[in-house]
Amino acid sequence: MTGPLLSVQGLTKHFPLKTGQVKAVDGVSFDVAAGETLALVGESGCGKSTTGRMLLRLTDPTAGSIAFDGEDFLGLGRAALRRRRREMQIVFQDPYASLSPRNRVEDIVAEPLDVHGLCESRAARRERVIELLRLVGLDAIHLRRHPFEFSGGQRQRIAIARALAPQPRLIVADEPVSALDVSVQAQVVNLMQDLQEKFGLAYVFISHDLAVVRHIAHRVAVMYLGRLVEIGTTETLFSAPHHPYTQALLSAAPVPDPERKRTRIVLAGDVPSPANVPSGCHFHPRCPVAQAICRESVPALRDVGGGHRAACHFGKPFPIPV
Numbered sequence: 001m002t003g004p005l006l007s008v009q010g011l012t013k014h015f016p017l018k019t020g021q022v023k024a025v026d027g028v029s030f031d032v033a034a035g036e037t038l039a040l041v042g043e044s045g046c047g048k049s050t051t052g053r054m055l056l057r058l059t060d061p062t063a064g065s066i067a068f069d070g071e072d073f074l075g076l077g078r079a080a081l082r083r084r085r086r087e088m089q090i091v092f093q094d095p096y097a098s099l100s101p102r103n104r105v106e107d108i109v110a111e112p113l114d115v116h117g118l119c120e121s122r123a124a125r126r127e128r129v130i131e132l133l134r135l136v137g138l139d140a141i142h143l144r145r146h147p148f149e150f151s152g153g154q155r156q157r158i159a160i161a162r163a164l165a166p167q168p169r170l171i172v173a174d175e176p177v178s179a180l181d182v183s184v185q186a187q188v189v190n191l192m193q194d195l196q197e198k199f200g201l202a203y204v205f206i207s208h209d210l211a212v213v214r215h216i217a218h219r220v221a222v223m224y225l226g227r228l229v230e231i232g233t234t235e236t237l238f239s240a241p242h243h244p245y246t247q248a249l250l251s252a253a254p255v256p257d258p259e260r261k262r263t264r265i266v267l268a269g270d271v272p273s274p275a276n277v278p279s280g281c282h283f284h285p286r287c288p289v290a291q292a293i294c295r296e297s298v299p300a301l302r303d304v305g306g307g308h309r310a311a312c313h314f315g316k317p318f319p320i321p322v
């Protein structure tokens with residue numbers, strides 16, 4: 001394969017209301033290469049989780065296209081979709097809610113094996129589940145236990161083992177460590193990195209936590225009110241953000257080096273409702289450097305150098321007044 005593993009073009013999800021519609025996702029485009037981690041970041045309600053769900057067709061897009069390994073994913077019939085779904089798995093934020101409380105770990109982890117008919121015997125199924133548990137740092141002694149007998153971090157390891165079961169090439173991880181204590185977050189993130197290295201996995205890593213994203217992602221895509229406003233490598237996006245919204249987000253994130261000072265950019269007002277999005281650049285009512293054109297015209301996502309793209313009419317880092 002020479003092209004990207006996943007290619008998303010103009011992905012859109014509008015939910016109809018009695019009057020008008022909620023523009024949850026509004027024309028998002030990006031690629032993910034095999035073995036790469038792309039982080040989708042933004043505040044709550046920016047459309048990142050809806051985007052993640054559409055990637056697996058858990059939510060149907062209103063418009064746009066998704067190609068997986070060059071194949072039109074949205075056009076697949078039932079049988080072909082089932083086959084492809086083996087290669088794309090999801091891990092949710094709350095492992096307790098995503099693991100059936102009545103089932104034992106063995107059956108939870110084996111669920112994708114059963115769905116896709118991947119084990120020929122009970123013995124082979126058990127052997128594979130034990131192998132998967134070991135991959136995530138658990139053991140055969142955990143097979144007969146229920147989710148409530150585990151800590152939050154262990155439950156997320158079980159969810160990861162289940163996602164790994166059908167040998168996927170891509171995992172959509174929707175806030176996978178947000179519900180965990182900070183010390184446990186690091187362990188789960190390191191586990192995900194190890195598994196990526198071992199199996200060449202690609203991740204779409206959805207998060208609002210920039211410190212975690214900086215640690216795990218190769219590239220970062222920033223969303224605001226259903227649109228992508230900036231995308232680039234983690235290094236360039238963190239060191240030279242071009243979009244004023246990205247600059248504000250980064251200014252609020254903890255700095256790894258406490259000696260370094262950073263001035264926090266406080267944005268005016270709250271994120272507007274996706275049912276009533278501002279005209280032109282969605283960010284204009286809160287943007288500290290907005291100008292007249294920003295109210296009228298939607299900025300395109302333009303290359304600002306080296307494949308780094310930003311959706312701002314002015315396309316360069318601003319000296320933001322603070």
Ligand code: SF4
Nearest residue numbers: 281284287294312313
């Ligand atoms: Fe701010 Fe205008 Fe750029 Fe939008 S287009 S981010 S409002 S300067």
